[in-house]
Amino acid sequence: MTDARTALVTGAARGIGAATARRLARDGHRVAVLDLREEDAETTAAAIRADGGDALAVGADVGDEDAVAQAVAHVARTLGPPTVLVNNAGILRDNLLFKMSTADFDDVLRVHLRGAFLVSRAVQAHQVEARWGRVVNLSSTSALGNRGQANYAAAKAGMQGFTKTLAIELGPFGVTVNAVAPGFVETEMTRAVAERVGVPFEDLLAAEAKAVPVRRVGQPDDIAAAVSFFASEEAGFVSGQVLYVAGGPRG
Ligand SMILES: NC(=O)c1ccc[n+]([C@@H]2O[C@H](COP(=O)([O-])OP(=O)(O)OC[C@H]3O[C@@H](n4cnc5c(N)ncnc54)[C@H](O)[C@@H]3O)[C@@H](O)[C@H]2O)c1
Numbered sequence: 350m351t352d353a354r355t356a357l358v359t360g361a362a363r364g365i366g367a368a369t370a371r372r373l374a375r376d377g378h379r380v381a382v383l384d385l386r387e388e389d390a391e392t393t394a395a396a397i398r399a400d401g402g403d404a405l406a407v408g409a410d411v412g413d414e415d416a417v418a419q420a421v422a423h424v425a426r427t428l429g430p431p432t433v434l435v436n437n438a439g440i441l442r443d444n445l446l447f448k449m450s451t452a453d454f455d456d457v458l459r460v461h462l463r464g465a466f467l468v469s470r471a472v473q474a475h476q477v478e479a480r481w482g483r484v485v486n487l488s489s490t491s492a493l494g495n496r497g498q499a500n501y502a503a504a505k506a507g508m509q510g511f512t513k514t515l516a517i518e519l520g521p522f523g524v525t526v527n528a529v530a531p532g533f534v535e536t537e538m539t540r541a542v543a544e545r546v547g548v549p550f551e552d553l554l555a556a557e558a559k560a561v562p563v564r565r566v567g568q569p570d571d572i573a574a575a576v577s578f579f580a581s582e583e584a585g586f587v588s589g590q591v592l593y594v595a596g597g598p599r600g
Contacts, residue, residue, distance in 0.1 A: 352582060354483075357381040357424055357431040359411050359468055360438030362389035364536035365487065367396075368569030369435055369576045374402035376577055378433060381424040383407045403428070411438045411464030421471040430475035433580050436465035436486045436508075441538060443497045443545065454500045461504035465511060473519060482524035483580045486512050487572075488591060490532045490599050505530070509591050516589030525588035527579040532595025533557040534567035562597030 356373045360366040362384035374380045374397040382397070384390040387408030397404035405428050409420035424431050440460045442453035465486055476482025491498050492505040508528055515526040533539060535554060543550040558565050575594045578584055593599035 353377050353379065354433050355379045355381065355424065355429040355431045356433035356435065356580065357383060357421070357468070357472060358435040358437055359383045359464065361393050361435075362386070363393070364538060365531070365534060365569045365572045366435070366437040367393040368573040369437060370394075370404070371397055371400070371402075372570070372573035372577050373433065373435075373580060374400065374404060376580070378580075379403040379405075379428045381405045381407055381428055381431060383409055383411070383420060383424075384438070385410055411436075411468055412459040414467055417464075417467040417471050421468070421475075425475060430479060431472050432476050432479050432481055433483045434469060434472045434476075434485070435576055435580070436468060436484070438464050439487065439538070441498075441501055441541065443501065443542070445497055446499050449499060457500035458504050458507070461501075462507045462511065465508060469511075469515060473515075473524070476519065476524045477522045480523045482519065482522070483584075484512075484515060484519070484524065484526040485576045485579045486526070486528045488512070488528040488530035490530055490593060490595050492530060493599065512591065513589045520588055523585075525579070525585060527584075527588060528591045529572060529575045529579070530591055530593045530595070530599070531567055531572050532561065532593070532597075532599065534569060534572060536569060539566075561595070565596065567594065567596065 356378040361370040361382040382390040390406035394404035394406040409416040489505040512528040543553040
């Protein structure tokens with residue numbers, strides 16, 4: 350078990366964020382579970398408490414500057430200053446370029462990039478003060494290019510540049526910054542993809558699994574395990590890295 354810290358996980362009501370929040374709680378951290386609606390975040394927070402952990406549900410839109418400032422201050426007051434941050438909140442608005450609306454482009458960049466920027470900027474004050482911190486950003490294999498995802502691929506590639514730059518700026522204060530780039534993971538996000546293209550989710554899962562060297566799709570806990578490593582005490586000499594967690598080589 351690592352030293353107990355306060356961890357903040359965005360988009361943690363479900364999927365990868367929920368698995369990560371639960372994993373960080375098992376690692377011994379107090380966990381702030383942030384999502385758009387406090388009542389949705391409470392589901393994950395309640396599960397952590399039922400497992401004997403300490404969790405706080407927080408409702409905030411990561412793209413809203415004032416809401417982020419209030420949320421981070423609330424976490425600091427209630428659970429203690431957050432020094433572990435996982436920027437996980439995300440949305441998809443897929444379409445081919447010629448059909449992609451400006452709103453769909455802007456919305457995706459707003460949640461992933463502006464969101465990670467706003468939350469990281471608010472949390473770094475606590476990390477710098479503590480002279481210790483861990484930031485883990487969720488990128489994606491889509492950063493390498495993916496049909497129908499000009500907005501999402503740009504955001505996820507942007508997360509990698511953001512990660513490397515924060516690693517340089519915050520390293521002198523004992524803060525490491527890394528990215529995890531998952532391949533296809535079974536969550537509500539990928540279920541919605543199946544619905545959008547009109548394919549049964551089970552068929553999409555089977556097709557995706559066939560294309561992966563380890564012959565299965567990812568599960569939220571696969572990603573949570575990688576985040577847990579980057580967040581650990583012993584990962585202190587690893588910074589500015591992008592780890593593809595995709596059942597085979599990428600990047
Ligand atoms: N599922 C995959 O295959 C996959 C692959 C690569 C990367 N990712 C990335 O992993 C992260 C989690 O994905 P997931 O599959 O668990 O998605 P998901 O849709 O199941 O969960 C995303 C969560 O983020 C929350 N959220 C969305 N907008 C928000 C906002 N503005 N403020 C606060 N919370 C917000 C949602 O309410 C939801 O609870 C995302 O960044 C996603 O892009 C997912």
